[in-house]
Amino acid sequence: MSTEVKINSPISQDSNYILKPKNEEEVSLIVKDLYKKNLPTEIIGSSSKNFIGNKLQCAKILNLSKLSGIIEYLPEELYIKVKACTPLVEIEEILRKNNQQLAFEPIDFGYISFSKSNKGTAAGYLSCNFAGSRRFKSGSVRDHVLGFRGVNGKGDIIKSGGTVVKNVTGYDLSKLITGSFGTLIALTEITFKVLPKKDSSSTLVIHEKNKEKIAKLFDNLQSSSNEISGSIFVPVEPNDKKYTKNREKIFKFNDLKNEGSFLAIRMEGSKKSIDERIRGLTDELNLKDKTKSILDVHQSLLFWERINNLELFSETLNGLVRVVVPPSRCIDLMKYLDQNYKYYIDWCGALFWIEISGMDETKLLKIKDYIITLGGYVTVIKNPKNLAPIKDIFTIDETRLHISKKIKESFDPKGIFNPGKMYRSI
Amino acid sequence: MSELILPKIDKTTILSRDKIIYKLKKITKSENVLHQDDEIKPYETDALSAYKQRPLLVVLPENVQEVSKILKYCNEEKIKVIPRGAGTGLSGGALPLNDAILLGLGKFNKILEIDFNNKCVVAQPGVTNLSITHAVQHRGFYYAPDPSSQLACSIGGNVAENSGGVHSLKYGTTTNNILGVELVLMDGKICRLGGKTLDQEGYDLLGLICGSEGLLGVITEVTVKILKKPQSVKAALIGFPSIEDSGNCVTEIISKGIVPAGMEIMDKALIEATDNFCKAGYPRDAETLLIVELDGTTSEVNELIKTVSEIAKKNNSSSIKLSKNEKERLAFWAGRKAAFPACGAMAPDYYCMDGTIPRGKLSQVLKEIQRLSKKYNLPVANAFHAGDGNLHPLIMYDGNNKDELKRTEEFGADILKYCVKLGGVLTGEHGVGIEKRELMCEMFNDNDIQQQLKIKQSLDEKNLLNPGKVYPILRKCAEEGRVHVHRGENKFPDLPRF
Ligand SMILES: Cc1cc2nc3c(=O)[nH]c(=O)nc-3n(C[C@H](O)[C@H](O)[C@H](O)COP(=O)(O)OP(=O)(O)OC[C@H]3O[C@@H](n4cnc5c(N)ncnc54)[C@H](O)[C@@H]3O)c2cc1C
Numbered sequence: 069m070s071t072e073v074k075i076n077s078p079i080s081q082d083s084n085y086i087l088k089p090k091n092e093e094e095v096s097l098i099v100k101d102l103y104k105k106n107l108p109t110e111i112i113g114s115s116s117k118n119f120i121g122n123k124l125q126c127a128k129i130l131n132l133s134k135l136s137g138i139i140e141y142l143p144e145e146l147y148i149k150v151k152a153c154t155p156l157v158e159i160e161e162i163l164r165k166n167n168q169q170l171a172f173e174p175i176d177f178g179y180i181s182f183s184k185s186n187k188g189t190a191a192g193y194l195s196c197n198f199a200g201s202r203r204f205k206s207g208s209v210r211d212h213v214l215g216f217r218g219v220n221g222k223g224d225i226i227k228s229g230g231t232v233v234k235n236v237t238g239y240d241l242s243k244l245i246t247g248s249f250g251t252l253i254a255l256t257e258i259t260f261k262v263l264p265k266k267d268s269s270s271t272l273v274i275h276e277k278n279k280e281k282i283a284k285l286f287d288n289l290q291s292s293s294n295e296i297s298g299s300i301f302v303p304v305e306p307n308d309k310k311y312t313k314n315r316e317k318i319f320k321f322n323d324l325k326n327e328g329s330f331l332a333i334r335m336e337g338s339k340k341s342i343d344e345r346i347r348g349l350t351d352e353l354n355l356k357d358k359t360k361s362i363l364d365v366h367q368s369l370l371f372w373e374r375i376n377n378l379e380l381f382s383e384t385l386n387g388l389v390r391v392v393v394p395p396s397r398c399i400d401l402m403k404y405l406d407q408n409y410k411y412y413i414d415w416c417g418a419l420f421w422i423e424i425s426g427m428d429e430t431k432l433l434k435i436k437d438y439i440i441t442l443g444g445y446v447t448v449i450k451n452p453k454n455l456a457p458i459k460d461i462f463t464i465d466e467t468r469l470h471i472s473k474k475i476k477e478s479f480d481p482k483g484i485f486n487p488g489k490m491y492r493s494i
Numbered sequence: 495m496s497e498l499i500l501p502k503i504d505k506t507t508i509l510s511r512d513k514i515i516y517k518l519k520k521i522t523k524s525e526n527v528l529h530q531d532d533e534i535k536p537y538e539t540d541a542l543s544a545y546k547q548r549p550l551l552v553v554l555p556e557n558v559q560e561v562s563k564i565l566k567y568c569n570e571e572k573i574k575v576i577p578r579g580a581g582t583g584l585s586g587g588a589l590p591l592n593d594a595i596l597l598g599l600g601k602f603n604k605i606l607e608i609d610f611n612n613k614c615v616v617a618q619p620g621v622t623n624l625s626i627t628h629a630v631q632h633r634g635f636y637y638a639p640d641p642s643s644q645l646a647c648s649i650g651g652n653v654a655e656n657s658g659g660v661h662s663l664k665y666g667t668t669t670n671n672i673l674g675v676e677l678v679l680m681d682g683k684i685c686r687l688g689g690k691t692l693d694q695e696g697y698d699l700l701g702l703i704c705g706s707e708g709l710l711g712v713i714t715e716v717t718v719k720i721l722k723k724p725q726s727v728k729a730a731l732i733g734f735p736s737i738e739d740s741g742n743c744v745t746e747i748i749s750k751g752i753v754p755a756g757m758e759i760m761d762k763a764l765i766e767a768t769d770n771f772c773k774a775g776y777p778r779d780a781e782t783l784l785i786v787e788l789d790g791t792t793s794e795v796n797e798l799i800k801t802v803s804e805i806a807k808k809n810n811s812s813s814i815k816l817s818k819n820e821k822e823r824l825a826f827w828a829g830r831k832a833a834f835p836a837c838g839a840m841a842p843d844y845y846c847m848d849g850t851i852p853r854g855k856l857s858q859v860l861k862e863i864q865r866l867s868k869k870y871n872l873p874v875a876n877a878f879h880a881g882d883g884n885l886h887p888l889i890m891y892d893g894n895n896k897d898e899l900k901r902t903e904e905f906g907a908d909i910l911k912y913c914v915k916l917g918g919v920l921t922g923e924h925g926v927g928i929e930k931r932e933l934m935c936e937m938f939n940d941n942d943i944q945q946q947l948k949i950k951q952s953l954d955e956k957n958l959l960n961p962g963k964v965y966p967i968l969r970k971c972a973e974e975g976r977v978h979v980h981r982g983e984n985k986f987p988d989l990p991r992f
Contacts, residue, residue, distance in 0.1 A: 144745045145852050167751060197693065208693050210701055211670050224941040232850040233663070234884040234922035236656045236705045237930075237937055238964065239946050240669065243701025252697075264751030290613055291635070293725045295790060341794035348725075348791065394690035396611035418692050445695045464696050467685035472697050474952035479945070490696065 086129045092217065092225060092256040095132070099254060099484075100223030102128060108487045111250040113153045116188030117177050117196055120449055121249055121461055121489045132191065135256055140231075143168055146262050147214055147231045152191035152255040159190060163262055171263040172209045173200030176377040180450055183382045191255040197247030198390070200376040201298040201334070204290070204415040206263070210246040217257035218245070221480025231259050244475070250486045251494060252479040266336035269297075271363040271371055272346055274355060277303065277329035283399035285331055285353060286417035290395060294348040298334030298372055299416040302380070310386065310425035311410040318379050321371065325361045332363075334372060378421065380412060385452055387427025389435070391420040393444030400442055427451065429458055436463065462490055469493070498545065498928060500591060501962040507573050507593040511550060514573065514595070518553050521563045526601070528552040537578065537596050541643075542586040542929055544843075544893060549576065549590030554598045558676060558684055558714040561597070565712065565959075566682025568595060574958050575680070577708040579619060579651030582643045584846055585927025587655065587707045587963055594961075597712065599650050605629050606715070612690045613720050614673055619650020619713045623657075626718060635720040638665035641923070642831060650713045656705030658923040660756040660830075663881030664789075665721070667923065669704040676715035677703060680954040690717060702949070707925050708960040710953050724789035727755070728799050729823045732806045733780030733813040737761070737857040740782040743809040744880045745854055747786065750805065752798055754881060756787040758830050761860060763875035764837075764888070765829075771836035774829025777813045784880065785826055833877045833888065841873070841890030847906050849913030850883045850922035862912050863887055870905040872898065884922035885913065911936050926964045934966050 087109075089095045102109050110126040112118060114133055132153045140149040143166045150159060156174055163169050175198050178186025187193070194216075199208040215229025228241035245252050276282060282301050289299050305313045316327060324330075333349065335342045350356060363371055374380075381388055393401055398417035405411055410423040424431060436446045445463035464472070469491060476483065476494045488494070507514070511529075518527045528534055529551040539546045550573075555561045568575050574594035581588055590596045602618035608629055609615065615626050615637070623644040626637040640659035641647055647657065653675060658667035665671070674688030687700040694700055703710055734740040740759055747754065760768070760776075760783045769776045776783055784806070788798045803814050817823035829836075837844040851859050860876060867874045877886040887909055891902040910920050914936045921930055934943060947965060950957070 142852070142854075144749050144854060146748065197698070199693075204692060207666065207670055210693075210698055211666065220945060224945070226941050226945045227938070228942065228946075230850075230917070230919045230937075232852065232883045232918055232922070234658055234667065234850045234879065234882040235919045236923055236925055237920045238926065238934065238942075239710075239949060240656065240701055240705050241946070243669065243698040243704075246698060246701075247693075247695070248697055264748075264753065266751075287611065291610075291722045293634070293722050293791075295724075337790075337794055338797060340797065341791050344791050344793045392691045392693060392695075394612045396609075396690075415692060443689050444691055447695055462695055465686075467683060468687070468696065468699065470683070471679075471685065471699055471953065475697055475699070475702075475949065478948035478952040 084128070086131055088131045088134055090134050092135070092219070095130075095135070095219045095254055095256055096223050096225050098130065099219050099221065102484055103222050103482060106482055107484060109484050111254050111486055113189035113192035114155070116186045117192055119181065120196065122492070123457065124486060124489060126487070130254060132254060132256075133189070136189070138162060139257065143262075145231065146233075147259055148262055149231060149257065149259040150190050152218070152258055153189040155189055156187040156193055159260070164265075167265050168262045169265045170212065170260060171202060171206040172212050173202040173376055175200045179377045179379050179382045180384060180388060185377070190258050190260070194246050194255070194258060195248060195250050201300065201372060201414050204418060205297045210243045212261045213242040213246050213258065214261050215259040216242055216245065216255055218253040218255040220253055221482060221485050225256075226253070229259065233261055249489050251476060251489055252485065254485065268339050268342060268365050269334060269336040269368045270342045270346070270365060271368040272333045272335070272349065273324060273361040273363065274331045274333070275326040275328060275359040275361070276331055279399060279402045282331055283402065283417065286395065286398060288353050289333065290416050292349065292352055294345040294352060295335070295337070296333050297336045299331070300375060301329070301331045301413040303329040303412070305410050306407045308425065311423060312384065314382060315380060318374050319371070321363055321367045323361050323363050323367055326359055332371065334368065375414070380410070381421070381423055384423055384450070387424040387432070387448065387452055388450040389422050389424060389432070390447045390449050391422060391439055391444055392418060393420070393439065393442050394418070397442040397444065401439070404438060432458060436460070459492070464491060499967045500547070501574070501967070504572065504574070504593045507550065514571075515551060517567060518551075518564065521567065522553065522555050522560045526554045526556065528554070537581070537590060537598065540578070540581040540583040540586060540588040542584055542589070542927065544899070545586050545589050545928060547590045548592055549596035550593055552596045552598055554601050556601045558678065561678045561712055561714055562682045562684050564595070564597065565678055565680055568958060569680050569682065569956065572956055572958065574961055576960050577654070577712045579648030579654070580622065580646050582647040583651065583655060583927060584848070584924040585921070585929040587925050587927035587960070589928050591962065599648065602650070602714065609690070610635070614690055614717050615720055616715065616717045617649050619653070619716055620648050623647050623649055623652055626720075630720050634723050636723055637718055638671050638721055639668050642834070649716050649718065653704050653713050653716055654706065654708045655923070655925045658882070658884070660758060660879060662879065663757060664753050664755045669701060671719050672700065672704065672716060673719055674717040675700060675703060675713050677711040677713055679711045680956070680959045688717065705925070707927065707964050709950055709964060710959070726792040726795040727787065727789040727823060728795050729785055729787040729817045729826045730799055730802055730806070731776070731815040731826045732784045732786065732811045733777035734782045734784065735810060735812050736781050737860050739810045740784045741854070741856040743784060743806050743811070746805045746809065747802060748853070750801065752801065754786050755789040756785065757879070757881035758785045759783065759856070759878040759880045760830060760833070761876040763873065764833055764877055767836040767840055767875050768829035768832050771839055772828055772832045774832075775825065776829055780812055785830060787823075830877065833875070837875055837888040837890055841892065843891050843893040845889045845891065845902050845906055846924070847885070847887045847889070847909050848921045848924040849885050849910045849918055851885055851913050851916055851918035853880060853883045855916045855918070856880070859885065859912060859916065863909055866905055866908050870901045872901055872905055879922070882922070883918065907933060928963055931964060932966050934964070
């Protein structure tokens with residue numbers, strides 16, 4: 069891990085502190101100037117997620133929020149091209165009208181800070197690459213970015229990809245910039261692949277708390293041919309005052325029969341096919357004697373919305389981390405967390421959202437070291453204000469850091485975009 | 495085909511051949527260093543066989559340490575290296591250079607781990623695509639991307655090219671189906687990107703490597719995702735009296751929210767060619783043929799195939815056959831899968847193009863291809879992955895006829911330019927390689943290309959790994975399109991080479 073610290077210029081609050089270009093040409097001109105003057109710059113869309121990553125102290129803020137609006141939407145070609153900082157809700161709204169969706173199921177990071185929705189902009193979302201519950205089935209954000217335009221750290225306007233799904237012309241830079249937290253490029257335009265929405269959905273809830281059994285169910289679900297598009301485990305909260313008990317309130321549904329820990333499975337498709345799959349799963353997973361609930365389409369939609377709003381962690385004052393592990397190690401991590409943390413498991417056992425009370429560097433490093441031994445990684449999503457800055461918000465090894473530095477230099481040779489946001493030395 | 499501009503030959507390397515052989519024999523077993531003419535010959539070309547080059551020598555390392563040492567040595571001595579998998583590439587990506595070592599991954603042919611718990615397989619890069627499915631099918635699993643060459647092509651080559659198949663619309667291409675790779679950089683550094691987790695944090699280096707055509711590193715291990723076979727798979731074979739009708743049918747299927755596992759269109763020329771070749775039982779009166787494959791749970795598939803039939807009828811289909819069993823389904827595909835050999839049987843040579851277009855532009859593109867076919871006086875047959883817009887015109891020609899060769903090449907380039915003009919791209923799955931290098935300027939401007947070259951430079955400072963591929967040799971995209979130059983007659987001798 070690198071300990072090198074990037075020193076940013078002090079904040080000079082001149083009248084031009086916040087730069088708000090109206091179009092791509094202006095972005096390019098501004099960045100050319102920043103490059104010439106060597107001014108570290110924070111890039112923002114709507115700041116909905118700027119609590120993620122290291123805090124920045126930059127000479128300038130490049131606010132791209134004026135680059136907003138849908139450029140082209142061709143439902144039958146399954147793509148939508150938008151200006152980079154188009155609000156995500158605007159995109160979801162127009163897709164909904166055409167019975168389509170962003171299949172990676174965006175997560176709403178608004179609730180964890182202010183208990184209300186704040187999905188932010190397309191570019192902001194892309195820069196984080198955090199997909200929701202459908203990920204294990206439909207891919208991550210990076211799998212749905214077909215192309216982009218943007219301005220690199222020298223001020224050059226560049227593009228990559230296109231509007232078609234099958235494209236191997238040149239390096240796939242769309243993937244590279246997805247999840248780069250604004251450290252490589254100031255995005256100006258994005259093309260997303262979109263997919264049809266399924267007619268209906270339903271959620272099968274299995275009331276179960278035994279960790280081994282949960283792990284086994286996850287394992288069977290991953291290899292089930294009864295297609296599922298979501299599978300989570302929500303254990304009861306620990307008996308510790310430092311964690312808010314809001315679980316029963318959030319998951320209060322008419323058809324949810326039992327209190328206590330549960331595993332929920334979503335199926336989407338035609339009503340007939342869903343019924344068939346519920347029957348299929350009941351046989352396949354041997355669920356006959358288990359206590360089960362079935363949520364109809366209305367409850368089901370709300371249920372998954374609440375999951376992907378991270379409402380379990382609404383306004384939490386604790387730390388929040390996102391952990392991805394190989395699915396087979398889910399059982400180990402469950403045992404490790406036991407009753408000491410508030411958490412839930414998504415992606416059929418591969419993703420953990422963990423709330424950590426009294427999170428500090430030592431506590432975090434301990435968990436992180438353990439997760440690395442499982443072959444997984446940790447991203448700090450929320451580091452409470454009253455805690456000291458944490459050094460390694462992301463997980464990286466030496467060789468990848470080495471390559472990442474080189475990639476960064478190739479886009480942003482003077483390191484002016486979001487310096488230190490992901491790693492101190494990048 | 496016409497002679498290519500290749501990177502400037504480094505005479506010092508050629509003169510040091512004996513020394514290099516000696517050095518390499520210290521790194522790997524001496525029988526792994528091939529330098530006799532007859533040993534080298536099979537490596538002179540890939541599946542774009544019109545181009546041939548003799549490599550300086552061929553080395554077939556056996557493990558990652560050897561790859562690392564070879565690359566480190568070559569980097570220090572400024573020797574060019576061309577990675578090669580199974581050599582089935584159609585864009586000349588593995589074409590050797592006279593002063594380059596051809597690094598074959600043929601000895602990396604083992605499946606290292608079958609991990610059913612994490613639904614993945616760890617394989618060496620030389621393992622063929624199909625053998626991964628073979629290794630897991632006894633438990634009902636398979637590896638989704640299915641290029642037609644899957645019997646022969648290597649998984650390392652698939653990653654390098656980001657290969658796709660007929661099921662890419664629903665299941666994605668290679669990049670959507672791999673979890674990790676082990677990679678050796680040109681300076682010999684060994685690194686792991688990804689692993690057994692979904693997504694990797696930080697820059698998506700795995701996404702960058704996938705489709706990088708052997709320019710950024712040598713892949714020495716691949717971890718792929720495996721999927722459970724769907725419960726039910728059915729196909730519909732639908733004939734149409736016109737291209738427009740089949741195109742409209744595809745658009746309506748998609749608009750209805752159906753995502754078929756596969757959706758293929760063949761034009762009249764290809765229907766005839768394949769039906770003659772393998773008696774596929776295709777409707778010969780049809781102008782176009784559409785194969786739609788649906789998979790999922792039994793009732794869902796039954797429901798959907800009914801909807802597809804209705805949509806087809808509404809769009810004037812002239813015939814509809816639904817597969818009643820697995821044997822029939824495979825028979826529907828038999829002709830389509832034999833598209834290449836069928837064209838091969840009709841002319842001494844064929845040239846397979848690989849543009850992608852917006853689905854809705856199909857009839858417009860096919861009309862233009864017909865026009866060009868008349869203009870260049872060359873027959874053409876078209877196969878189209880209608881689901882994802884990937885078009886494969888197969889131009890038939892006689893390679894011994896110099897003029898025909900030239901016309902074929904121009905015809906192909908015109909098709910690709912037209913694809914780009916209509917909002918498509920130069921290549922959907924076969925890669926740019928040496929073949930479409932100079933056409934890159936149709937899609938990208940100088941800034942775009944420079945950014946990509948910077949990435950290349952940052953990982954391979956001396957431009958030694960697979961040089962002369964993908965990016966135009968005439969670096970400025972201001973220079974117009976394709977360049978025909980005979981060896982040594984470079985029109986712009988003073989321009990920097992890359
Ligand atoms: C009949 C036929 C049908 C085909 N059908 C399809 C199809 O349906 N879909 C499709 O996508 N393609 C298809 N192809 C093209 C080809 O099979 C694919 O591009 C395949 O992925 C190439 O794999 P290979 O092992 O043969 O690679 P090669 O041809 O050996 O190499 C291809 C490129 O990858 C690089 N490379 C190879 N291995 C490595 C490695 N280990 N590390 C770094 N770089 C490496 C090489 O330098 C070269 O640039 C077809 C080809 C043929 C001949």
